[in-house]
């Protein structure tokens with residue numbers, strides 16, 4: 281079984297099969313060794329409570345990480361206004377469901393080959409007071425080599441930052457992806473961009489700081505607005521539409 285092909289095919293057929301409003305581009309997939317020393321470092325960078333792959337699956341060998349980009353129309357819909365667009369809110373909810381379904385499917389496929397796996401929820405696995413997650417998909421994606429962080433604290437991949445990340449842990453041994461040794465953010469590269477900071481009119485994001493509590497307040501007001509669709513505690517104005525929205529601007 282080629283895991284990357286399975287993920288790509290699942291995403292490609294998801295919209296027609298589930299009649300979602302959201303549409304997605306082809307996903308990016310990367311693999312990290314479960315024993316990569318950077319996982320231990322996440323306990324210092326994020327929190328002591330951030331899990332090691334081997335704490336979640338004793339004989340873990342690989343962490344599979346993937347990025348599912350939204351079709352361009354979705355970020356384009358979220359440029360104007362203070363509230364996030366309906367399309368952005370629905371894309372968040374539908375992509376969380378896609379990630380849960382994809383992980384279930386991958387887990388079953390791995391089981392058919394006699395491999396074990398542990399599924400991580402797409403989101404809402406964080407402490408509501410501290411707003412710190414015990415499994416950060418974006419940091420895991422960084423370890424797996426999917427990209428690097430921007431000033432907006434999101435991961436920028438070869439296909440930008442407007443999409444969602446998912447991951448799962450398995451005891452199948454897969455060759456790790458090489459981590460890119462470069463910046464993907466124009467500010468970090470040569471200080472030629474601050475667009476994400478300018479887009480955050482809520483004073484949550486600055487060049488050298490991020491007020492996660494202020495950001496979460498904004499996200500919760502959008503959750504209220506769109507509660508009829510499900511839980512959409514999102515905003516995304518800092519990633520819509522900026523030089524790193526759809527690709528790696530540092531090439």
Ligand code: SF4
Pocket residue numbers: 429430431432464465466467468473474475476477522523524525529
């Ligand atoms: S908008 Fe500009 S400064 Fe912000 S993360 Fe993207 S490239 Fe970096």
Ligand code: SF4
Pocket residue numbers: 479480481482483484485494495496498499514515516517518519
């Ligand atoms: S998600 Fe919204 S509130 Fe949070 S940093 Fe980005 S623009 Fe600011």
